Amino acid sequence: MTGLDTTVPHSARRYNYWLGGKDNFEADRHSGDAIAERWPDIITAARENRLFLRRSVRYAVRHVGVRQFLDIGTGLPTADNTHQVAQAIDPFCRILYVDNDPLVLTHARALLTSTPEGGCAYLEGDVRVPEKILEDPALQETLDLSQPVVLMLVAVMHFVSDADDPYRVVATLLDALPSGSLLVLSHASYDLIPAEQAARLIEEDYPGKEGFHSRTRAEVSAFFEGLRLLGQPGPAGGGSRRPGLISEWRRGPEDGQVPPRSAVSTWGGVGRKP
Ligand SMILES: C[S@@+](CC[C@H](N)C(=O)[O-])C[C@H]1O[C@@H](n2cnc3c(N)ncnc32)[C@H](O)[C@@H]1O
Numbered sequence: 001m002t003g004l005d006t007t008v009p010h011s012a013r014r015y016n017y018w019l020g021g022k023d024n025f026e027a028d029r030h031s032g033d034a035i036a037e038r039w040p041d042i043i044t045a046a047r048e049n050r051l052f053l054r055r056s057v058r059y060a061v062r063h064v065g066v067r068q069f070l071d072i073g074t075g076l077p078t079a080d081n082t083h084q085v086a087q088a089i090d091p092f093c094r095i096l097y098v099d100n101d102p103l104v105l106t107h108a109r110a111l112l113t114s115t116p117e118g119g120c121a122y123l124e125g126d127v128r129v130p131e132k133i134l135e136d137p138a139l140q141e142t143l144d145l146s147q148p149v150v151l152m153l154v155a156v157m158h159f160v161s162d163a164d165d166p167y168r169v170v171a172t173l174l175d176a177l178p179s180g181s182l183l184v185l186s187h188a189s190y191d192l193i194p195a196e197q198a199a200r201l202i203e204e205d206y207p208g209k210e211g212f213h214s215r216t217r218a219e220v221s222a223f224f225e226g227l228r229l230l231g232q233p234g235p236a237g238g239g240s241r242r243p244g245l246i247s248e249w250r251r252g253p254e255d256g257q258v259p260p261r262s263a264v265s266t267w268g269g270v271g272r273k274p
Contacts, residue, residue, distance in 0.1 A: 003102045009208045011159055012101045016076040018046045023076045023107060031208035038200045039193060041263035046155075048264050049186055050080065051255045052246035053154050056184045056270050057085040059231055059250060060150045064272070066182055067093045068149045070139070070173070072127045073156025074099040077111040082152060083120050091115035096142040098125045098133055127156060128164045130172040148180035148273075155266075157223065158188045161213050170223050179273055182230070185223050186246050186268030190214040193265045217242060220267040227271030243269030 009031030013024040017032040024032075036042050060066045067090055071082045074097040086093035097108050097120065105124050114120035121142040125133040133139065143149055151173055160166040174183060190198040191214075201209070221242045229243065231250045245261055246268040 010101055010103075011208075011211060012076050012099065012104045014208060015046060015155070016078070018043045019050070019078055021076060021078060023103065027207070031206070034206035035201075035208055038204065038206065039197055041193070041259075041265070044259050044263040045188060045266050048247045048259060049155050049266060050078070051251075052186055052249060052266075052268055053082070053152070053184075054080045054085050055250050055252070055255070056154075056231075057082050057150070057152075058089065059270065060182055060184070061086050061089045061093060064148075064182060064230070066148045066150050066180070068143045068147060069093065069095040069152055070098070070133075070143060070149050070177075071095060071152040071154075072098040072125070072133065072173075073153060073159075074104055074108055074112075074122075075155075076104055077107050081112055083112060083114060083118070087115045087118050091117040094119040094142055094144075096121050096123060096139055098123045098127070100124065100126045127153070127169055128160055130169050134173070134176050145176065146178060148182070149177045150182045150184055151177060153183070153185045153223075154268075155186050155188065157185060158213050158215065159211055167222060167225075174227075174273060177273060181273045183224065183227055183271045183273070184268075185220075185243070185271075186266055187215055187220045187223070188212075188266045189216060189220065191216055191265060191267070192245075192262045194262065215267075217267050224269060224271040227273055230270045230272055232269060243267050243271075 006025040009027045013028035014032045017024040083095040108122050121138050123138045246266045247264040
């Protein structure tokens with residue numbers, strides 16, 4: 001496997017560690033512990049993020065009728081991956097998984113297997129270079145871009161710095177998708193965590209700090225510019241103009257007890273391209 005450096009913490013493997021998985025190395029666990037020491041609710045936030053992913057995929061297939069997914073920042077396979085949730089409702093769903101961690105791609109190829117009716121493909125790609133993802137033949141082979149696609153950017157854009165122009169990244173990807181396509185995006189934030197924890201996360205040095213970029217609710221809202229937010233209650237039933245807390249987005253009884261807002265501190269939503 002080329003490009004795999006197990007001595008440097010990686011977001012996919014650290015997330016796997018927080019979720020109780022086994023696909024992680026000493027450097028990932030060390031970084032995961034250092035972050036959790038300063039942000040003890042990060043594990044609750046990670047679990048809530050998975051529940052949001054599951055609810056949003058179900059909603060896209062069942063309520064909006066979109067059956068194609070471009071899932072960038074796939075993560076190491078765990079329970080309820082995008083294609084499993086989607087194909088359980090409609091086995092004809094098609095998914096292109098994209099990640100920049102070679103370990104994710106190796107595991108994904110082995111474990112993320114499609115129904116015979118639908119399709120799953122995997123691409124090693126970097127969300128910061130969206131043009132390369134869009135030009136890859138795997139995209140055209142897997143997805144029909146004349147039909148709506150769900151662009152999944154779940155817990156990935158907080159790894160993209162302002163220097164890499166995250167808003168241009170999302171706009172470039174959405175521009176390539178037809179009307180009726182959806183953006184599913186979640187993004188961790190220091191907005192709701194206690195001030196002294198946020199201060200430690202910002203001021204102290206610890207492994208994994210440099211790759212993470214917290215954004216405020218207003219900054220996360222800007223990813224949804226020009227889209228209509230779906231599935232969110234708003235004033236007078238008109239829908240909210242801003243993404244909300246992921247734990248509150250169409251939560252169902254199967255998702256368990258609602259955690260405190262400060263424990264989640266992750267903004268997200270589902271937006272539809274007009
Ligand atoms: C926190 S995990 C989220 C996984 C999954 N989307 C979820 O929400 O459960 C972040 C994923 O994004 C991937 N990632 C981080 N930076 C990336 C980049 N620049 N391009 C593509 N993938 C990236 C990591 O390898 C990891 O698999």
